[in-house]
Amino acid sequence: MVTVAPNSSSVPEPPHSFRDEIHALVNATTPRLFAVVEEYTTEDGDRDARVTAWGLAHEDGSAQVATVSGGLRMSLRNPERAAQLISMCPGSVGSLVWPQAESGTGGLLA
Numbered sequence: 001m002v003t004v005a006p007n008s009s010s011v012p013e014p015p016h017s018f019r020d021e022i023h024a025l026v027n028a029t030t031p032r033l034f035a036v037v038e039e040y041t042t043e044d045g046d047r048d049a050r051v052t053a054w055g056l057a058h059e060d061g062s063a064q065v066a067t068v069s070g071g072l073r074m075s076l077r078n079p080e081r082a083a084q085l086i087s088m089c090p091g092s093v094g095s096l097v098w099p100q101a102e103s104g105t106g107g108l109l110a
Contacts (some may be wrong), residue, residue, distance in 0.1 A: 037083035
């Protein structure tokens with residue numbers, strides 16, 4: 001039995017318009033990146049914040065979230081649920097920040 005390496009020149013190059021369509025498909029279905037931020041009061045009484053998780057929001061409204069520490073991954077019905085979960089911790093307020101949002105809005109959603 002002889003193994004033949006695939007010849008890349010035997011596969012026809014797709015037309016440029018097809019590559020554009022693929023690019024448009026990827027851009028249209030790319031999940032949106034968001035941060036889950038926890039705001040809390042320090043022992044000194046000052047307000048502070050930290051990014052506790054990063055998430056991807058999908059077209060269907062669902063979200064995949066992973067904590068910064070790597071200890072927890074969640075599949076949620078919507079991104080806002082991640083902020084609600086943080087807000088359940090005593091003294092903490094959770095919010096979502098969308099890095100792609102315009103700076104005038106502060107990127108805040110919830």
